[in-house]
Amino acid sequence: MVLERGQVANSWRHERWDSLRLLTPNWQCRLPGADYEGPDPDGYMTAAEVVEVIERFAAPALARVRTGTNVTSVRRTDDGYRVITSRGEIRCRAVVLASGACNRPTMPGFADAVPPSVEQLTPFSYRDPSRLPDGGVLVVGASATGVQLAAEVRRSGRPVIMSVGEHVRLPRTYRGRDVLWWMNASGVWDQRYDELDDLTRARRLPSPQLVGTSERATLDLNALSAMGVELVGRWAAVRDGRALFSGGLRNVCSLADLKMNRLLGVFDEWAAADESGAREEFDSPDRPERLAPTQVRGSPRLQIDLSSGEIRSIVWATGFRPDYRWLEVPVLDAKGLLRHDGGVVVDSPGLYALGLPVLRRRKSTFILGIEDDAREVIEHLARFLAAGSRASIEPSAAAISATSA
Amino acid sequence: MSATVDNGVNVDALLEARGVLEGAPEAAQFTWRASSKWQNGVHSTTTVQNYFGLGEEQNHKAERDFEADHPETFAAPDEGITPIEYLLVGLASCLTAGVASVAQNRGIQLRSVESTVEGHHDIRGILGVDSDVRNGFNDIKVTFTIDADASKEDIEALVAQSQKRSAVFDALSNPTEVSVEVA
Numbered sequence: 001m002v003l004e005r006g007q008v009a010n011s012w013r014h015e016r017w018d019s020l021r022l023l024t025p026n027w028q029c030r031l032p033g034a035d036y037e038g039p040d041p042d043g044y045m046t047a048a049e050v051v052e053v054i055e056r057f058a059a060p061a062l063a064r065v066r067t068g069t070n071v072t073s074v075r076r077t078d079d080g081y082r083v084i085t086s087r088g089e090i091r092c093r094a095v096v097l098a099s100g101a102c103n104r105p106t107m108p109g110f111a112d113a114v115p116p117s118v119e120q121l122t123p124f125s126y127r128d129p130s131r132l133p134d135g136g137v138l139v140v141g142a143s144a145t146g147v148q149l150a151a152e153v154r155r156s157g158r159p160v161i162m163s164v165g166e167h168v169r170l171p172r173t174y175r176g177r178d179v180l181w182w183m184n185a186s187g188v189w190d191q192r193y194d195e196l197d198d199l200t201r202a203r204r205l206p207s208p209q210l211v212g213t214s215e216r217a218t219l220d221l222n223a224l225s226a227m228g229v230e231l232v233g234r235w236a237a238v239r240d241g242r243a244l245f246s247g248g249l250r251n252v253c254s255l256a257d258l259k260m261n262r263l264l265g266v267f268d269e270w271a272a273a274d275e276s277g278a279r280e281e282f283d284s285p286d287r288p289e290r291l292a293p294t295q296v297r298g299s300p301r302l303q304i305d306l307s308s309g310e311i312r313s314i315v316w317a318t319g320f321r322p323d324y325r326w327l328e329v330p331v332l333d334a335k336g337l338l339r340h341d342g343g344v345v346v347d348s349p350g351l352y353a354l355g356l357p358v359l360r361r362r363k364s365t366f367i368l369g370i371e372d373d374a375r376e377v378i379e380h381l382a383r384f385l386a387a388g389s390r391a392s393i394e395p396s397a398a399a400i401s402a403t404s405a
Numbered sequence: 406m407s408a409t410v411d412n413g414v415n416v417d418a419l420l421e422a423r424g425v426l427e428g429a430p431e432a433a434q435f436t437w438r439a440s441s442k443w444q445n446g447v448h449s450t451t452t453v454q455n456y457f458g459l460g461e462e463q464n465h466k467a468e469r470d471f472e473a474d475h476p477e478t479f480a481a482p483d484e485g486i487t488p489i490e491y492l493l494v495g496l497a498s499c500l501t502a503g504v505a506s507v508a509q510n511r512g513i514q515l516r517s518v519e520s521t522v523e524g525h526h527d528i529r530g531i532l533g534v535d536s537d538v539r540n541g542f543n544d545i546k547v548t549f550t551i552d553a554d555a556s557k558e559d560i561e562a563l564v565a566q567s568q569k570r571s572a573v574f575d576a577l578s579n580p581t582e583v584s585v586e587v588a
Contacts, residue, residue, distance in 0.1 A: 058483040166569075236579045247544075247578035258562045299544060 001087060002061070002399045005070040007052040011100070016047045018128045019152055021212035023144060024366055025178050031057045042178065051134035053367075071400050079388075080350055082291060083398055086093045088101075093388065094350040094397040097338065101356050101365070107140075107316040113238035115306050119313040123149070126315055127270035135312030138243070138304070139215035140235055142167040143206035147219045151211070153280040153315070154227050159206070161304070161311070162224060164249060168208040169256040169294065172218045174264060175286035177272070179210070180366075186270040188263070189363035193342055194303020196358070203357045206319065221253065221294050225375050232300050237311035241307045245300070253294035261290055322356075352377050352383060354399075357386045414509040447483045448474040476559050489542070493522040497575045500547060503567030513559065516552040523547075545577065 007013060021031065027041035029050070034057050044051070063064055066087070067332055073084040080093035103123035111179035114120060119133055123145050126132075129152055138152040142164040154160040170179050183189045196202050211219040219229060233246035268288040271279055304311060324332060329348050333339050338353055342360045354374055355365060363369030422554050423460035426433040426561040441451040454468040472485025479487075486494075497520050508515050525544045568574045 135580060233578070244580040248568065248574065251565055251574075254561065254565045255569060258558065258565055261558065262562075 001090070001092075001397075002065045002401050002402045003069045003071055003083070004065055004067045005086075007067050008058045008062075008065060009051040011102070012047045012050045012054065015124050017123060017126050018367070020047045021045060022050060022146070022367075023207070023210045023212055024180055024214075024368070028180060028184065029053060029367045031367060032374075040397065042216070045216065065401075071326050073326055073328055076348065076399075081329075081398075083400075090398055092383060092396060092398045093183035094352065096377070096381070096397065096399040097324075097327070097345075097353040098323065098355050098399050101322050104321050105316060106319045106321050108235070108318065110235075110238045111314075111316065114243075114314060115241055118306055118311055119311075121313060121315050123315075123317060127152045129158065132156075132158065132315075133312040134158070134369075136310045136313045138163065138311045139317060140314060141165070141206075141317035141319065142221065143210065143317060143319070144208060145210045146212055146315075147221075147224060149315050149317055150224055150229050151227060152222070153220055154229050154357045159230075159340075160228075161230045161232055161301075163235040163243075163245060164221065164252060165246075166206065166252050167221075167256050168206055168290075169220050169260045170208040170218075170263075171220070171260075171291055172210060172216050174267060175288070176284045177282075178216070182267045184363070184368070186267050186285075187265060189361065189366070189369065191362045193358050193364075199358065202362065205357070218291075220291070222292060223276050225295060225297065230301075231296060232304075233302070236252050238306070241305065243304045243306055243311075245302050245304075247300075247302055248328050249269070249300050250296050253296055257291075257293050264288070329340055343373060344380055350381075352381055409454045410509065410514045412505045412513075412515050414506045416506065416509045419506065420510075434458075436480050444484070446449045446474070447479070447481050448472070450485075489526065492542075492573075493524055493545070496545065496547065496571075496577060497522045499573035500549075500564070502548070502568050503571050504551065504563050507563050507566045507570070508553065508555075511559075511563070513563065516554075518549065518551050518553075520547055520549045524553045525588065546571065551562050 004010060021044040023044070026036045026038060026043050026045060029036050029045060031053070034053070037239060066085075068087070070086040071083060072086065073082075074095060075082050075084075079093065081095045083090040083092065083095065091266075105124050107120075107122065121132070126149060132153065136159040137153045138161050139146055139153065140163045142162060146162065150160050150162045159386060174182055178186075191310065193199055193202075201314055209220050211217070217223070225231060231249060233249035234252070236246050237244045265298060271282045273279060321336065322338070324336065324338065329345075329351060331339050331345050331347050331351065338345065338356065339347060340353050340356075340359075343353045345353065345354070353359065354377055355370065357365050360376060361369060362374045364373050381397060407537055435456060437456050439451050439453045441449050443449050444456070448473075451471045451473065452468055455462060455464050457463065468521035471491070473491065474484040475487055476483045476556050484560065501518055501520060505515060522545065524542040526542050527538045529535045530540040549564050551563070553560060553563075555563070
């Protein structure tokens with residue numbers, strides 16, 4: 001049985017801003033047995049279209065989806081788990097945590113020190129630029145969310161300043177293909193969690209600076225600068241009502257440029273890997289290319305007086321964290337993240353996870369990435385149930401879903 | 406890592422410490438100290454000898470003194486370098502140590518690592534000429550010249566990673582709470 005606190009695809013319905021489109025092209029939005037069959041394989045779905053895809057996929061199994069069922073507690077029992085929900089209690093032998101990694105927006109502690117005259121928003125409360133107060137907007141964070149919101153707010157005519165920490169720069173297309181086509185085809189997305197040099201780092205990586213538009217335009221810091229967005233360094237502190245920014249902006253840009261170029265190098269090597277000089281599946285006249293380095297113009301500002309009226313609102317695009325307040329099983333690390341080995345919560349037999357960053361592969365949090373992960377995790381779960389097949393309690397497994405993708 | 410690469414950095418020990426401290430954050434709390442004594446004029450001597458770390462008091466092998474004064478352009482006898490120049494010393498030595506460590510970890514043999522550090526300073530701030538001018542550096546520029554068995558891109562990555570993990574780069578580029586009291 002699948003427990004869903006709201007409706008199927010709840011977070012796509014209620015917790016995203018209006019203009020959001022998927023980062024992945026439509027043809028990659030495939031779920032097991034459900035390939036994209038629409039007219040625009042290279043386009044990018046709106047959140048509403050993602051809802052349709054998930055609804056269609058869920059339809060055959062709908063009898064097993066209990067919507068409007070909010071889980072308030074999961075506890076261990078002698079032979080499994082007791083799940084308390086807003087609609088009663090369930091006992092089961094196995095639980096799959098499929099509630100995702102993006103349940104709550106995070107922001108630094110010094111957000112409390114921002115003067116009350118400045119309105120603060122998160123990606124959950126932001127809908128569209130027209131609802132922001134007139135005047136300057138400080139967008140904090142340069143991942144996919146930050147660059148998308150900075151661009152959209154800038155187009156509304158407001159002055160935008162973006163605070164930039166470590167980020168992941170990618171071109172939208174490379175050598176004529178979507179950059180995510182490359183991630184998939186070259187095998188980068190299939191890299192397994194137990195083969196990565198630094199899994200912790202891979203799991204903490206910010207989302208890449210991508211946006212899904214019909215122009216397939218690149219939305220990196222150079223593109224934002226060209227739109228008139230002012231870049232400042234990572235926001236480090238608030239002191240006497242002034243925002244203080246790091247003087248290390250150039251280095252985080254260098255790091256992102258170097259990493260992007262290394263990745264493009266991996267793609268080029270892969271494309272040239274067969275003896276004829278190019279792979280059959282990659283037939284393009286476009287030669288390897290490199291993007292212009294990120295330009296940081298002049299001396300980025302190191303501080304802004306938040307009470308001067310220059311900044312009227314702040315949009316925190318500083319990431320998300322999972323919400324496990326209902327999970328009363330001691331399986332979280334010091335940072336509140338789930339301790340698991342490829343989705344198997346080793347410390348608590350019968351507990352599993354799906355849909356977390358690099359759960360088993362780099363593609364784990366992409367829609368097309370769930371199939372391989374789910375198959376392997378569920379194989380483990382099935383073995384676990386078979387091994388302990390005593391007097392069985394129904395149902396044998398519950399999945400707690402926030403329909404993340 | 407290539408076994409033949411030797412930059413003189415014991416990376417294995419550092420990686421082991423990293424592993425240990427991951428589970429023992431309290432042992433990772435260090436306090437670095439310096440004691441300073443006024444000599445005469447703007448000349449002072451600062452001594453560094455002990456520090457706290459890994460849960461207990463620690464000592465350098467030797468006590469070391471650092472003379473600070475101002476040059477003759479400041480009408481001083483120049484018994485030592487200017488205090489703000491010590492920041493350049495700290496930055497250059499920290500980034501250089503980082504380059505060597507990261508190179509060792511990445512299996513890159515270094516042959517020479519040289520750098521110049523320039524801090525641009527408008528002294529109207531400290532002289533009180535113009536209250537809009539800050540006292541500290543306006544900006545700092547570091548230029549590395551590195552000879553190593555590595556591509557230009559790999560060398561740039563060494564320098565970038567060194568900045569990312571540098572204590573002094575962070576201390577200079579980010580605000581730090583500083584409290585000064587009279588005992």
